[in-house]
Amino acid sequence: MNDIETVKALKGGEFLIRETAADSVFIPEEWNEEQQMIAETCVNFLAQHVKPNLNRIDEQEEGLMSHLMDEAGALGLLGVSVPEEYGGFGKDFKTSMLVTEKLGAGNSFSVAFSAHSGIGTLPILYYGNDAQKQKYIPKLASGELKGAYCLTEPSSGSDANSGKARARLSEDGTHYLITGQKMWITNAGFADVFTVFAKIDDDENLSAFIVEKDFEGITLNAEEHKMGIKGSSTRQVFFNDCKVPVENLLSDRQNGFKIAVNILNIGRMKLGGGTVGASKEVISQAVHYANEREQFGRAISKYGAIKYKLAQQAILTYASESAVYRASQNMEEATEMLVASGLDETNAKLKGTEQFAIEAAIIKVHSSETLDYVVDEGVQIYGGMGYSAEAPMDRAYRDSRINRIFEGTNEINRMLTVDMMLKRALKGDLDLMGPAQKVAGELMSIPDFGAAEEGNLFGKEKKYIANFKKAILMVAGGAVQKLMAQLGKEQEVLMNLADMLIELYVSESLQLRVEKLVSMRGEDSCKEQLDIMRVYINDAAEKIAKAGKEALNYFAEGDEKKMMLMGLKRYTKTEDINSTQARRNIAAKLIAENKYCF
């Protein structure tokens, strides 16, 4: 595909209009020895401290979660990516993602961990002045202080900037007095430091404050009774003229919304890592059970219906993981480039993250829905035992569900994906118009029936992915033209477009990963990964076709609709593959290894 440019360093959102070289992506098969040791420490920590105590954790035994956080802090796991000057270990974003992934198998503990080291620590680390960082970060990195983040209110969830919490300056000018009610506050029960969002006086935008639990005027509600992640402390926090010293205003006045959004971008990507880790754990348990459980005289893993489920769990997880680490690397590279161009590190990190906000939203949706599929089929593979609270699937199933809700619901994230893409195009940051017009022109000309590049193992998939891009540009271009300013309100169409973008990004990330892996290990050692790629991309083509058709049937009409539907068919056409055999091959590997092994 000569009409799509291949670039080394991809900017955020550019995956839609450019091609990426496989050797430029980071793949998890490249972890170095030190990173593998860190991962092992996480696995050992869960095995020794968390897994044996899952019931006690879920019963919220007094002091237990806080103690586990202390243990994690003693091992250094709370400060992996905190700079060394603030008592951390200064590791890169990918490494902290690896830690999040490995600890993601820790059920409620992983929520407490992520909340502390993500939204509990990062606002101060990224936006704090030096005095604030010196005061709080070393203690947050060691676990001496535990962090929490107070954004959501009873009446403001997805619409975060509409919060009612208010702050006013005290008469003597030394303190802000915060009044308001915050809810769904993770770690509230044992947190020492809260990042609290509130508007000062009648400001249009939120400001952020560092609030210590011992400041006057804070009260906590009782623990919420939740469907899952029962061990995670979730409470309402009330601020009643809470006295916060003026020096604890974080960043500038009215900068809070920006902080909230940027921290969420990181949180979304991290949620991707955590859910991938949880998925791998559930798959390992499911494979193990399927190998042990016998019915009609044979292990149930010998039956095709079970093999299908195991393979599908692994396919989705491997695909999601490919996207998580591709985007993590891109974010890191973008940050490095910004630093090289003279920006200070904190701002570079924020801008680098912001640039990949589209990818972060995509990853959040895909990985959380993958985990939901994995736990659902996990319960099914366990059969009756899946429904019993004695087996691990009951907890995994309940704990998974929140991931589609927090860090921005998947609906909000789907809308954001499209919204951010279009906004960047309007601002001229992303040239969607050129490529979209090219596709429109192609629609009017004779279809290209050219075969995939001969002799290239990935020729077909590369062609499919290039076509997926054309399909999206065509449907999105049509939607913008037809619906214009109304598009933002046509949420079903936005969902369709988001689904297409998600499938494209994950398909491409997966294809690039397998291509790089084959270049490292040779084709013979990557047979199952090639099967994973082929099955995933074939299924993605159907999903893209369905979503595109739904959108076109809504907004297009007449000959134009006919032409676009035909174009969609052309751009989502794939050659038939024997997906049943491919899934059997993938399952055979899982069954032989008796665990998730890709």
Added chain:
Amino acid sequence: MKILVCISQVPDTSTKVVLKDNSTTIENAGVSYIINPYDEWYALIRAIELKESGIASDVDLVTVGKANTEPVIRKALALGGDKAIRIDAESTDPYLTAVYIAEYAKSMDYDLILCGKESIDYNNGSVGSMLAELLDMDYIGFATEIKIEGNTAVVKREIEGGEETDSCKFPLVISCQKGVAEARIANMRGIMAARTRPLTVITPTVDDALTSILSYELPPAKAGVRLIDPADMDELVELLHAEAKVI
């Protein structure tokens, strides 16, 4: 006090062993390696404890193995230890392994040499005692507790049906098992320090293995478990007699 800890690389306990070359070799591909648990959890951690409490001044690690053992050595260094020595040779013959280590250790004035009671791959359990003999040091095997009192080690060890307590002056070789220390998890600081701790490679000068391995055999596949109704004792007795032939 200078301590040397002997570390062995062994396959992960969940490894499915595959034999090749007419069952004379173990397939290496796909095997992940760990530090021999007896070496890590007990010998190494006890040595680190002795250093932390100020009793030991140096804790060195030694392994006999080819370059592919280095990740495991660095893992050991991440747990603790000042430096590591890799003796560049295969370690399938316990006598030769002991000879190699002795060759290195004889001029190093170690007061205490700790090793696991056995490695979980070849299960010979004899390197420690051979090493003591070669270095003309005393030896206490299968320790469950090691205390240091001045220039004497007070060591508890398991004996049939009970426990004995020995005391022995340095220099001394002790093989360790459960009870000597508690397993630890490598922390971030240790992992990052592991890279900077010296790892020296030595080429051995002797090669006179006393044994060579002719072939391996995998254990027979385990039969499935059969559950018998507790009310049906007769069937159980019959099965134990006729099928299992144990009564």
